[in-house]
Amino acid sequence: MTALLETRGVWQRFSGLIANSDISISVGRGEIVGLIGPNGAGKSTLFNLIAGVLPPTQGSIWFDGEDVTRLPAAERCVRGIGRTFQVVKSFETMTVIDNVIVGALVRTTVMREARRKAHEVLEFAGLAARADVMASELIPSEKRRLEVARALATEPKLLLLDEVLTGLTPIEAQTGVELVRRVRDTGVTVLMVEHVMEIVMPLVDRAIVLDLGKVLVEGKPADIVREPKVISAYLGDRHAVGA
Amino acid sequence: PEVVIGVTYPLSGSNAQIGVDAQHAYGAAADVINSKYDFDLPLAKGVGLPGLGGAKVRLVFADHQGDPQKGRAEAERLITQEKVCAVIGTYQSSVAVTVSQICERYQVPFISADNSSPSLHRRGLKFYFRPAAHDEMFSAAMFDFFDALKKKGTKIETLSLFHEDTIFGTDSGNAQLKLAKERGYKIVADIKYRSNSPSLSAEVQQLKAANADVLMPSSYTTDGILLVKTMAELGYKPKAIVAQDAGFSEKALYDAVGDKLEGVISRGSFSLDLAKKRPVVGTINTMYKAKSGKDFNDLTSRQFMGLIVMADAINRAKSTDGEKIRAALAATDMPGEQTIMPWKRVKFDDMGQNNDADPVLLQYVGGKFVTVFPAQAAIAEALWPMK
Amino acid sequence: MTAETIIQSLASGLLMGLLYGLIAVGLALIFGLMDVVNFAHGEFLMIAMYATFFLFAFFAIDPLLSAPLVAAALFVFGAVVYLVIVRFAVRAKANAGMVQIFSTFGLAIVMRGLAQFFFTPDYRSVTHSWFGGKTISVGGIFLPQPQLIGALVAIAAFVALYFFINRTDFGRALEATREDAGAVALVGIDKNRVFALGWGLGAALVGLAGAIMAMFFYIYPDVGASFALIAYVTVALGGFGSVFGAFAGGIIVGLVEATTALIMPPSLKSVGIYAVYLLVVFVRPRGLFGSM
Amino acid sequence: MDTAFAQRRRRDLIVAACLAFVAALVPLFVRDVYVQNIMVLTLMYAALSQSWNILSGYCGQISLGHALYFGLGAYTTAILFTKFGVLPWFGMIGGGLISAVIAMALGYPCFRLRGHYFVIATIVIAEIALLLIQNWDWAGAALGIDIPVRTDSWLTFQFTRSKLPYFYFALALACIAWFVTWWLEDSKWGYWWRAVKDNPDAAESLGVVVFNSKMGAAAVSAFLTAVGGSFYAQFVSYIDPESVMGFQFSLLMALPAVLGGIGTLWGPALGAVILIPLTELTRSFIGGSGRGVDLIVYGTLIVLISLARPEGLVGLFSRRRKGAVR
Amino acid sequence: MLSVHEVTTAYQGLVAISAVSLDVAKGEIVCVAGANGAGKSTLLKSIAGAERPRSGAVTFDGARIDGLAQHAITARGIAYVPENRRLFPRLSVRDNLRLGSYLYRHEADRDQPLALVFQLFPRLSERLEQRAETLSGGEQQMLAIGRALMTRPRLLMLDEPSQGIMPKLVDEIFQAVKRIRDAGMTVLIVEQRMAECLDIADRAYILQTGRVLMQGSAADIKGNPDVRKAYLGL
Numbered sequence A: 001m002t003a004l005l006e007t008r009g010v011w012q013r014f015s016g017l018i019a020n021s022d023i024s025i026s027v028g029r030g031e032i033v034g035l036i037g038p039n040g041a042g043k044s045t046l047f048n049l050i051a052g053v054l055p056p057t058q059g060s061i062w063f064d065g066e067d068v069t070r071l072p073a074a075e076r077c078v079r080g081i082g083r084t085f086q087v088v089k090s091f092e093t094m095t096v097i098d099n100v101i102v103g104a105l106v107r108t109t110v111m112r113e114a115r116r117k118a119h120e121v122l123e124f125a126g127l128a129a130r131a132d133v134m135a136s137e138l139i140p141s142e143k144r145r146l147e148v149a150r151a152l153a154t155e156p157k158l159l160l161l162d163e164v165l166t167g168l169t170p171i172e173a174q175t176g177v178e179l180v181r182r183v184r185d186t187g188v189t190v191l192m193v194e195h196v197m198e199i200v201m202p203l204v205d206r207a208i209v210l211d212l213g214k215v216l217v218e219g220k221p222a223d224i225v226r227e228p229k230v231i232s233a234y235l236g237d238r239h240a241v242g243a
Numbered sequence B: 001p002e003v004v005i006g007v008t009y010p011l012s013g014s015n016a017q018i019g020v021d022a023q024h025a026y027g028a029a030a031d032v033i034n035s036k037y038d039f040d041l042p043l044a045k046g047v048g049l050p051g052l053g054g055a056k057v058r059l060v061f062a063d064h065q066g067d068p069q070k071g072r073a074e075a076e077r078l079i080t081q082e083k084v085c086a087v088i089g090t091y092q093s094s095v096a097v098t099v100s101q102i103c104e105r106y107q108v109p110f111i112s113a114d115n116s117s118p119s120l121h122r123r124g125l126k127f128y129f130r131p132a133a134h135d136e137m138f139s140a141a142m143f144d145f146f147d148a149l150k151k152k153g154t155k156i157e158t159l160s161l162f163h164e165d166t167i168f169g170t171d172s173g174n175a176q177l178k179l180a181k182e183r184g185y186k187i188v189a190d191i192k193y194r195s196n197s198p199s200l201s202a203e204v205q206q207l208k209a210a211n212a213d214v215l216m217p218s219s220y221t222t223d224g225i226l227l228v229k230t231m232a233e234l235g236y237k238p239k240a241i242v243a244q245d246a247g248f249s250e251k252a253l254y255d256a257v258g259d260k261l262e263g264v265i266s267r268g269s270f271s272l273d274l275a276k277k278r279p280v281v282g283t284i285n286t287m288y289k290a291k292s293g294k295d296f297n298d299l300t301s302r303q304f305m306g307l308i309v310m311a312d313a314i315n316r317a318k319s320t321d322g323e324k325i326r327a328a329l330a331a332t333d334m335p336g337e338q339t340i341m342p343w344k345r346v347k348f349d350d351m352g353q354n355n356d357a358d359p360v361l362l363q364y365v366g367g368k369f370v371t372v373f374p375a376q377a378a379i380a381e382a383l384w385p386m387k
Numbered sequence C: 001m002t003a004e005t006i007i008q009s010l011a012s013g014l015l016m017g018l019l020y021g022l023i024a025v026g027l028a029l030i031f032g033l034m035d036v037v038n039f040a041h042g043e044f045l046m047i048a049m050y051a052t053f054f055l056f057a058f059f060a061i062d063p064l065l066s067a068p069l070v071a072a073a074l075f076v077f078g079a080v081v082y083l084v085i086v087r088f089a090v091r092a093k094a095n096a097g098m099v100q101i102f103s104t105f106g107l108a109i110v111m112r113g114l115a116q117f118f119f120t121p122d123y124r125s126v127t128h129s130w131f132g133g134k135t136i137s138v139g140g141i142f143l144p145q146p147q148l149i150g151a152l153v154a155i156a157a158f159v160a161l162y163f164f165i166n167r168t169d170f171g172r173a174l175e176a177t178r179e180d181a182g183a184v185a186l187v188g189i190d191k192n193r194v195f196a197l198g199w200g201l202g203a204a205l206v207g208l209a210g211a212i213m214a215m216f217f218y219i220y221p222d223v224g225a226s227f228a229l230i231a232y233v234t235v236a237l238g239g240f241g242s243v244f245g246a247f248a249g250g251i252i253v254g255l256v257e258a259t260t261a262l263i264m265p266p267s268l269k270s271v272g273i274y275a276v277y278l279l280v281v282f283v284r285p286r287g288l289f290g291s292m
Numbered sequence D: 001m002d003t004a005f006a007q008r009r010r011r012d013l014i015v016a017a018c019l020a021f022v023a024a025l026v027p028l029f030v031r032d033v034y035v036q037n038i039m040v041l042t043l044m045y046a047a048l049s050q051s052w053n054i055l056s057g058y059c060g061q062i063s064l065g066h067a068l069y070f071g072l073g074a075y076t077t078a079i080l081f082t083k084f085g086v087l088p089w090f091g092m093i094g095g096g097l098i099s100a101v102i103a104m105a106l107g108y109p110c111f112r113l114r115g116h117y118f119v120i121a122t123i124v125i126a127e128i129a130l131l132l133i134q135n136w137d138w139a140g141a142a143l144g145i146d147i148p149v150r151t152d153s154w155l156t157f158q159f160t161r162s163k164l165p166y167f168y169f170a171l172a173l174a175c176i177a178w179f180v181t182w183w184l185e186d187s188k189w190g191y192w193w194r195a196v197k198d199n200p201d202a203a204e205s206l207g208v209v210v211f212n213s214k215m216g217a218a219a220v221s222a223f224l225t226a227v228g229g230s231f232y233a234q235f236v237s238y239i240d241p242e243s244v245m246g247f248q249f250s251l252l253m254a255l256p257a258v259l260g261g262i263g264t265l266w267g268p269a270l271g272a273v274i275l276i277p278l279t280e281l282t283r284s285f286i287g288g289s290g291r292g293v294d295l296i297v298y299g300t301l302i303v304l305i306s307l308a309r310p311e312g313l314v315g316l317f318s319r320r321r322k323g324a325v326r
Numbered sequence E: 001m002l003s004v005h006e007v008t009t010a011y012q013g014l015v016a017i018s019a020v021s022l023d024v025a026k027g028e029i030v031c032v033a034g035a036n037g038a039g040k041s042t043l044l045k046s047i048a049g050a051e052r053p054r055s056g057a058v059t060f061d062g063a064r065i066d067g068l069a070q071h072a073i074t075a076r077g078i079a080y081v082p083e084n085r086r087l088f089p090r091l092s093v094r095d096n097l098r099l100g101s102y103l104y105r106h107e108a109d110r111d112q113p114l115a116l117v118f119q120l121f122p123r124l125s126e127r128l129e130q131r132a133e134t135l136s137g138g139e140q141q142m143l144a145i146g147r148a149l150m151t152r153p154r155l156l157m158l159d160e161p162s163q164g165i166m167p168k169l170v171d172e173i174f175q176a177v178k179r180i181r182d183a184g185m186t187v188l189i190v191e192q193r194m195a196e197c198l199d200i201a202d203r204a205y206i207l208q209t210g211r212v213l214m215q216g217s218a219a220d221i222k223g224n225p226d227v228r229k230a231y232l233g234l
């Protein structure tokens, strides 16, 4: 079976700056893959290319056996790519439930159905109690959860999570990890960016490390953290010892 | 008892000054009617309207802001709420269209005191009356004047038209275009400009390039001021200017640029010179000036007469019934001597137009207007070219 | 159409363009740099013209001399308008843009009403100023002196504003306040002070424009309306956030207006300006030099 | 499930029906045509503002050039009737369709623009249209079009003195505009529009085709606005470019929605009910002085309302929905 | 130096912190921890003047500062780095830093903190002309702290400075905090990474649903078995 997502030799340039250079990665169905790497390595940029915010300067993106490089973002969402934004983008003048309904409307135009789905997703994401609150009143960590809920409501095959578990206490992070696992268990493939090793290590099946826009290494998390290149570029000494 | 007459003008917005001046003019007319004066004007001698037992005329003013819809609503309010028995207005021709329509619907006579668009009286309205001239008559007077000058050997061959893109400007431009063609004058520039433009330099330049024998502007005060200033700035000194009134009869224009307008000729319905032949004109002008600080001009004199004509008809109708007043208006035959205008008389044709409202041409000389045409009203020869 | 006509047109267009620039420079600060809508810009111009007129009529101060006085008066006025009205409009959480538009639109109506109330709707003109009505002729091309002075003042105003914005702490604070009005308090900046000063300054520039305009334009309560839309288009054409853009925008507007009048009926000359604006933003959605 | 929400929508509908019913009875008691005239205008502005609200309030594309669509509706109807004898009802539909098509054609380049650039583009486009019509002799140019008065009939939609037919038509129009909004509010389009307004990037990532959403909103909004314009032409029976396409008019269409509550269901109606009578009454009863007092009063009120209630007057009515209390 | 006395703050009627008291002595690093929504950010906002407390008192150097405008509190010497950093996105790094010293007119007053910033975060000195919005997450955090230091504060308040920062830099930032204290400033820090934070802190507070649950020396807190279980996940 082919991979669910594949990037083939993808480049992204921003007037002089190369944010992604020749990135070829693949994500198999049902995997949880971690995308890690230093600040500014190009992780969010790669997410943007996969989700269709920008067309890559060069290279192609394949999803579910199909070349989606030229498809606009909305169309990719319909195909099954759901994403969150690192800098959260909630619909501030709408309630939490309405935010999620927007997502659910990709799959149905029956409002009753969309509303039901939205409730279900909020329940799943642990935001049910805040359903009727304006999105602008959420605290940052709740807003990130709303991002996830919204993306889940689109019933994605692939979910791109950009630092949604930051700013949580270790205990809360634990619940977050559980949430991601449950998402995967519903058959969704997950590609996630996270800087907190305590979350990445136990959660991901495989990790891809980007540095300076290139793939540095990829492999099992336990192996990655021992990699000297990763330690010097990303983890720093303390984690090297710790791991 | 009183007779209530509705008067609607722009009392706010860019033409508010017109409305304010009109209030004084109508006020003066109402005063002449309601108090006892020894003038040879209809209704001046007694108090109020004798036909209605000395009832006094009361005016109700309404602001239409130059908006046809508002004019319509105000006319309706005047008729239904203020119970006016007649309406007078409106300055802007577009507003006159809707106001006259409403009056027609309610069978209330309407006097179009100072609207000069020729299309207004041609709509087959029964309750529409215009004692004064319209633009075709005015323009015809100008061309009569040119013809007369030509006979005396003055060279007038080419004309430049300069008119704004409103009803007034368009109608005036069309009338002049038509007359020029009929009488064999060549139009070398026909410039339609946007009213209240921030700049007229491009327009003036084209006028300058055309350099016609006569420049014929149809502009309101604001554009008039800007036009004259811009002409001076761009070194354009036309041989003669014959203006379609409006801004060119406004004091503000001459206050601003009078020195550059020595010798300008404007058509008009009114001339203070008439005071020499008919002293009452001077007396009434003094009355008006006491209130407004200004001399009667082309607009305010027509407004004054509008109310006199209307009151006269109501008086003769002996009733405030619309249909009766209409009949009385239709039967009006007021000799020119009983007006403050150089008119032959006031007598309406079946479309409600007074065709005997002879226009005059006035020339601005030494800070004053002097009547130069037609011959029977003229007190001086026209200075041609204009200095 | 002779060469002279064309040159004269372009020369007049250029002068007019600089004048539009002068009228727009205050707006370039308030609307362009501070990103606050001021629908009463034309009315600011109107009161500046009245102020000039009255200084001339009662104290016989020539507009050129009264320009600094008018600018100072307008500075106070602008700051007060910010503190009394606009401060609350920018604070609105929902629909801040519309609240700004309509609160300043309301202000514009009030100002017109007040002008009518106190000054009457009469048309006024400054009749005998030093330069009013004078004109220079260079090889058959006429350049009116008031507009020439306006052009010089415009250039000076733009240069001054440019340096003020780019070279001073206040300029930086202004930009920062626009970027994130809530965050400037983190570095100890009082956003109301900065914006009040910005409004004062913007209004002062309008004051200069009004004093120059009064030399050759008529004055009445609605006079601002003739210039307001052109000023907005000028700022947007040049691009929000760029002082130079507004300057270039003014010149382009003036030249386009003059050329349109050469090839189309003059009553359509603003169509040329508007069409150029649309063309520019369709190709460059941030105007010619805009950063926002 | 979620009965509170369903209840609220049902309540809105019932309240609207009751208000419409009561409104329909009012002219039976208020015979004064001047007051009836104000009521007609109020309803017309409510409908117009409601239409404007769809594009600018819900979808967030602030248009200050809606006079264009209003004018198109008015002109289409008037030209078809006076030049071709086509009944105004067809002109109404035709004008609506033409406006919708033009709105989409203009939307094509304009919806790429953001913020003030967009707003100014809408102003400028309406202004261009105004100037073109002003100079278009066939369409009456500045002279406008005077719709000849014939006998009273629903067929030609002309009534000499009675305001009632106009009143009921305007009421129907306001109700339709309200109902369309109500209906769209809880539909895919309604959600898409609000999402596009709040954050187009996020909307796009959730499968919302931002461009099409804007186009849809523009088409509906332009159609309804043009029907309003068509009504106006019949009601006033005279149109000229300045009075149906002027910039002031675009502002007046937006004003009720802004004061009442932009992007809300009840805002435009509430704004119109307060603002229009106020405008008319200030002009009629203090405008006669010629001293601008009406402007001062009117302007001051606009400033005060927009500053005191930036979220609109509907804020006075809706109780804040509280989040879960900790 | 800073004393928060029974402060209660609410958002539209919703109480976020109630009767919270906290003291910070000169030269200390004090850490505030707690679960999501416990009210940590609200506490810092209430001190900084970004939210106005409903009741209670905040005194700084013996003077009441609650009720002062936020910029005035900054001018008194309290610098606050909020959770979302609030840089001026389209201004350059240089301008962001310069704005930090807006309150100072003399170049000398600006050079001294600038030297400290460059010494702590040498990377900023390499990126002076870059627009703040194009910096990577970590660099933005450095800039936010740097900008706060430019106000020459006596008290620096940091809200979750480690958020979104790669592991290697997290350590650097904590080390920087320590050096900032060593340079003579007092630090109040809100952190989720309690373990790392307690390593450098002198004292700590734990908030729970808007109230102070626990307070004490960093070592005590770290050793507390409840804390280890509930907050450190050990």
Ligand SMILES: Nc1ncnc2c1ncn2[C@@H]1O[C@H](COP(=O)(O)OP(=O)(O)OP(=O)(O)O)[C@@H](O)[C@H]1O
Pocket (backbone or CB within 6 Å): A014, A017, A018, A019, A037, A038, A039, A040, A041, A042, A043, A044, A045, A046, A086, E133, E134, E135, E136, E137, E138, E164
């Ligand atoms: N729109 C843009 N224009 C210019 N440069 C950009 C743009 N977007 C990103 N960059 C640059 O591209 C590089 C990669 O950015 P990206 O956001 O992908 O990093 P990241 O790996 O997600 O980092 P972090 O972990 O801090 O979020 C950075 O140097 C950033 O400044």
Ligand SMILES: Nc1ncnc2c1ncn2[C@@H]1O[C@H](COP(=O)(O)OP(=O)(O)OP(=O)(O)O)[C@@H](O)[C@H]1O
Pocket (backbone or CB within 6 Å): A136, A137, A138, A139, A140, A141, A142, A167, E011, E012, E014, E015, E016, E034, E035, E036, E037, E038, E039, E040, E041, E042, E043, E083
């Ligand atoms: N702008 C706001 N409007 C309404 N309620 C708010 C707002 N900001 C915070 N709250 C509420 O106040 C409470 C405390 O929020 P606060 O941001 O102080 O928590 P926190 O401890 O900083 O959480 P986190 O660790 O997620 O940053 C929360 O219940 C939150 O819902």
Ligand SMILES: [Mg+2]
Pocket (backbone or CB within 6 Å): A043, A044, A045, A086, A162
């Ligand atoms: Mg990132």
Ligand SMILES: [Mg+2]
Pocket (backbone or CB within 6 Å): E040, E041, E042, E083, E159
């Ligand atoms: Mg927080």
